[in-house]
Amino acid sequence: MKKVEITINSKAYPCRQTMGAMLRFKMETGQEVSDISNDVTDMCTYLFCCIASACKHDGVEFGLSLMDFADSVTLDDVAAWTDAINGDAAGVEASAEKKS
Numbered sequence: 001m002k003k004v005e006i007t008i009n010s011k012a013y014p015c016r017q018t019m020g021a022m023l024r025f026k027m028e029t030g031q032e033v034s035d036i037s038n039d040v041t042d043m044c045t046y047l048f049c050c051i052a053s054a055c056k057h058d059g060v061e062f063g064l065s066l067m068d069f070a071d072s073v074t075l076d077d078v079a080a081w082t083d084a085i086n087g088d089a090a091g092v093e094a095s096a097e098k099k100s
Contacts, residue, residue, distance in 0.1 A: 004016065006047070006081065008072045009072060013051050013062060014054035014060060015047070015051045015081065016054040016057075017085060018050070018053045018057065020049075020057070021046070021049040021050040021053040021054075022049075024053060025049045028048075028049065040075065043082065044069075044078055047073070047081055048069045048070070051069075
């Protein structure tokens with residue numbers, strides 16, 4: 001699995017699809033990851049869960065709530081991440097720089 005990082009508020013966070021991310025998604029939404037379509041809300045939530053899980057595993061502090069995270073991520077960021085996990089864009093680093 002290639003390394004994918006998401007930058008939020010000038011800090012890079014690891015992002016991986018893990019079983020923990022899938023469980024977090026189920027806990028947040030009540031639905032399975034396999035039920036996600038192209039729904040932007042679900043994709044944003046799953047991206048959040050992937051970052052939270054990877055950070056937990058790697059010992060990286062990730063103190064954003066889902067809403068704080070969503071406020072810092074654009075549709076382009078979600079699309080870049082989707083391309084990266086689908087293998088369409090090798091070495092993609094999605095950026096969610098919150099503009100001050």
